[in-house]
Amino acid sequence: MSGRDGRVSVEDYRKRLLDGLMPLPPVQLPLARCLGLVTAEAVTARVAVPPFTNSAMDGFAVRHADVATADPASPIALGVVGDLAAGSRDDPRVGDGQAVRIMTGAPLPAGADAVVPVELTDQPLGRAGLPEIVRITGSVARAANIRLAGEDVAMGAPILPAGVRVDATAIAAAASAGHGTLLVHPAPRVAVIATGAELVEPGQPLDTGQIPDSNGPMLAGLVAEFGAVPMSLARCPDDPAALDAAVTAALDLADVVITSGGVSVGVRDVVKNSAVADALEFARVSMRPGKPQGHGRLTASDGRVVSLLALPGNPVSVFVSWFVFVVPVLAALAGLDPASVPSTGLAPVGTGWRSPRGFVQFMPVMRLPDGTVAPSHRLGAGSHLIASLHRAGALAVVPADVTEVTSGGVVDLIETRRGS
């Protein structure tokens, strides 16, 4: 329960967390419920898009040869033999010297090979009766204003790969290609337990030694920003029995349980002193902040295996741990490639800083107007600087063998806005 935990690199600890972790079993859901979830199989077109050759304009379907010489000075008169609205089931045929009035999206009638927009005719724009004769006042090319069946995607063509988040355009793609449902992985459900006798509900008066709980609300927000489901948010004093009870309750609600605090070398560190600790591995990860970590796989009362991530208690440590460890775990459960998140990048360094030898440093940084980055607080990477963390839009990642980040250099970034 106590003593010196194993020292491990960031990469190796992340590997342990992800080892053997499988995406949650996929479910077939209506499109409207798929937003933000991840495809569990490649999606192909069940119908061609467009499903039939149709008009791209409001106008008249014609035989191109009939109108090739039309111009305002010598309009060409065609007999109107039909009227095709979008959605119409009529099936008129365009013969020599004939036209069918047609609206955008209506099926091109047999015999026609071009659509003349209403602006190139003697007909009014908007609502109007069907004329017996239309005068074409301008020519168009053969096949003009016609959308061919399948020219967007052919039947059977790939629409979406497996393992991508369903966004609004993915829903539109699936809908247009004939799908009413998709096979997706459900969003991971997450229970949060913030530990610490010093924590009180935000906004409540503080007694001596007390602070507002910021870890719990921040974690619940990060869960939602990732697209996972915050199931519960518990606050637990430094009482091992209370922690065990909170974890037991959380296991039945969630796919992942996250605790904050109580994993370091303090005499009352509650997660370490709980019965739950017997099922956890604790480690000192070579990172700052965020060094003390714990994790394990527990079993809910219905037999499901639930990942528990025991994060340190300092709020900036929680924030760093979220991106470095929790996001990859949630990604793996959600069906994403855990290596694809969070988003990373590079930035030039505006104001440099120091970094401890032997530890990967995660420094909250803000972007300056000139595009460079600088620490977002004058005190740097202090793990308690939570009220100013909002100013940072990224975490700079400084390798363990670098002790000085110099102005004018370049640094790796983890993007931290929007939680993924």
Add this chain to the structure above:
Amino acid sequence: MSGRDGRVSVEDYRKRLLDGLMPLPPVQLPLARCLGLVTAEAVTARVAVPPFTNSAMDGFAVRHADVATADPASPIALGVVGDLAAGSRDDPRVGDGQAVRIMTGAPLPAGADAVVPVELTDQPLGRAGLPEIVRITGSVARAANIRLAGEDVAMGAPILPAGVRVDATAIAAAASAGHGTLLVHPAPRVAVIATGAELVEPGQPLDTGQIPDSNGPMLAGLVAEFGAVPMSLARCPDDPAALDAAVTAALDLADVVITSGGVSVGVRDVVKNSAVADALEFARVSMRPGKPQGHGRLTASDGRVVSLLALPGNPVSVFVSWFVFVVPVLAALAGLDPASVPSTGLAPVGTGWRSPRGFVQFMPVMRLPDGTVAPSHRLGAGSHLIASLHRAGALAVVPADVTEVTSGGVVDLIETRRGS
């Protein structure tokens, strides 16, 4: 209701939409309900962060002068006169030759001016009884491992400006600085009405001339991705009375009503032919796709003024209109600066394309592995290319006077992932 609508530039049309539009009246909400909403006032610290000077380590609070010469060969013994857990209300005092055991986050006791971590003492890590004597085996600097009250932010210092989205770190900042609630603008409520006799529910069999409705589900998804609230999704045939009824119902649910289709020059264009049209202004905006547009302010039965945006019916036109017109309107109602969204950028052009003179072109583009962009479909900006739109991550914006976008040049982008 028909005929030639006024021609207007993209900028001028957007100005008309935004003219006089005010943020929704702010409400005071618990932090947990503020995620994704926009602050309606600047937030300052009600308490300093940290609220009291406290220990950054698990260890012993000491007088620095007592331990300045400590090393493993000549440890210094101090009498332990107290035990401070985080959250403790005890108030021990450290005198000459004395120490108080202290845990991370516990208030620094009077008399102490440094904290020696447990690793630099003869005490075990983790759970242990309180010793009578502690032997200090290494020195630390004066003020080492101490977090000063207010060193993150002072009481009264600014925490969050007005007009920013509340994310997880903003919630943590507000919580840590003493706030349990925030004054925020509510999320705009949006009703969507997809019009068109040809539309059927996604996944249902298609009869002659029918297509699946992709506009409605796409718009509902974009509403949610923006952080607005999708209230209803109606599908309406080309029947003006049905459209009027759908709009009347939507007004009572929503702050914004969005229709797709029925605003162009077709004889059955339902929005134009409805009674609602009397309250709308229709325009031909100098853009491709997305030219036919309509908008107006209507009054709900409870007297609220509701913005109606009547978008064209082609699905890529809907998508473009979303970012160019709907997002700024939602931003203004949500309390954001409408000029701040959607995100924009610049990219080098990999594969060039043509653009119509006199119209701003919005071309769906994808990023190539070399960082350049190219049209995401071989048919370019066709307004019906909905099943492939998912491949695009941005819209390239080509000015009206440019007719050719050339490989090797640079183009403006609107970022379209995640709806804002």
